[in-house]
Amino acid sequence: MKKNLLLTLGTLVSIAISMPVFSKTNIKVGHGAADTYHMHKAWVKFKEIVEKESNQEITVDIFPNGQVGGDRELTEAVQSGIVDMTSPVVEVMSGWDNAFTVPGLPYIFPNREGALKALYGEFGNKLLEKAQNFGLEGLGWMENGIRNITSNVNCPITKPGDLKGVKIRTMQVDAHMDAFKAMGAKPTPMSFNEVYSALQQGVIDAEENPLGHIYSSHFYEVQKCVTLSGHVYSTHMVLANPDFYNGLSETNRALVNSALKRAIDYQQEVIAKEEQEQINAIRAAGVTVTELTPEQSAVFEKVVAPVREKYTEAVDPELIKALESVKN
Template sequence: MYLTRRTFGRTILAAGVAATVPVAARAQAAKYRLRYGTAFPNNHPGVVRIIEASEAIKAGTNGLVDLQVYPNSQLGSEADMFAQTRSGALDFMSTSGVNQTLVPVGGINAVAFAFESYAQVWAAMDGQLGDHVRQSFAKVGLHVFPKCLDNGYRNITSSVKPIVSPEDLKGFKIRVPGNPLWVTLFKTLGAAPTPINFGELYAALQTHIVDGEENPMALIRSAKLYEVQKFISLSGHIWDGHHIFANMPKWTGLPEEVRTVVTAALTAAAEKERADILRFNEEAITEIKATGVAFNQVDTKPFRDALHAGGFYGEWKAKFGAEAWALMEKYVGTL
């Protein structure tokens, strides 16, 4: 694989991650056993980099912290893991859309066709918009780390026909994550959105419970969704990121020097994962095309026009609130 574990570990340690743990702590071993859950498949960069971060954390604390990573929905669906993290049954997890049911503004990055480039994405999410979201989660007992993982721009796949225009979505049964923004988006475009947990998606496509789905290329590749689809429309309709969450009481209960090490390692992991995703997506398109799946580009203007006409943007501006919406438009322009 293109990631080098030893090189990553050396980079983290060279950056000073290990230097903050006092001598007294170094004499102990695995005093803090922490669990991290994710729906990402084993070979996804969002898993590989977090595993590397866990190794850097162990080294940086001289074995004091053991962060155990559970990929591929081993600990339940994203909604389950999110609830577990909030209750304290789970220590860490990463996700995007399911958190919107608790903190609506947590889904503001998924406003359709808002972010036209990664330059806009990272300026906003590492900046004031991201700060606003992170502070909102803190109010409900969740610590959010300063850098989120890149899940990529989402694209529509289909087993029945290419999706080229809004008319192609009329009556189209499409799997969506279980949150209101995605459901509203595709209902406004005339589709029949069906919430299904990611761990059950491959089987739902294989048995034609749904006609298609929408996900970033990295996930379409790593979960092998292309095996049960015929068409991929490069719509890029949503930019999707995974916040890394920690249970707030558990997080604040850790010694400050341990929190410093963990934050540094997860920040470095997120930054490297973002670069991985760009490369992973390019490789995915080449690899999937070779299997015979048909790709098509999408003119996004008719989709945006349909969303404007259907009141999508006005509805979500009201739900997210004027302050959050203004922060987003500071980076993307008027929607």
């Protein structure tokens, strides 16, 4: 662990030192996703808009694929100013405040549309404001995706009982692990970069991720079935270093905000186009893809309801009130 930490710090320092000194504004963005993933494509769109509309007065350098570290390391790098912006899965922030657990609770949102409405309303704004308590500026939300289950055993998975005893990789998120325990599975948290080899070698039987990750990271190549369980809407929280963000001129800050909004809208266009193509490609590879019926989904939701209630009861009631107002 100490060695890995030193390596990560060394990477951060080397990037900071090796970056050229600009008389103009340079924005360093880091994230952990593959450069084929729709979230990376959103950052590329952000870069294109900012550089074009500033006439190259602002340049953007993007470090994808976890080059600078995982979500936690990147968040800390933004806090310290080594990186200017990042977009971790929001659950990473739960280490500072358990309110950030709420968006990633199982079946907390009815669907993607409901999730976006909540995140870009009072509920999401309250969470973005909380980031300021931890030396971060919350600027918006990029989609990670709707999480689904893949497996090599008990295929197809159509009910919670099919997961009994299944070793499934999850993120290091207590709520996610509790949910899969409630289904009878054996949740096994591990780094995202280790998942493919762990599936290939049989260290784990299954994993759960959005379609974009399942496809772009080729998990389907070492899995027999995919269940479109849609158990969690997973979102990235866009964060900036406050000194960097507040140090921008009013014009440049407005451009960053505008470019980010347009990049996020673009991401939704990419997702809409890619998802069906990804399902078709996964099926063409010989993998069984199962879409749950509303009745089957209701069984999963019922099993994990106590987990959802446990975590929502532990946070500010006003936050939950803001969330519920969107559903009504």
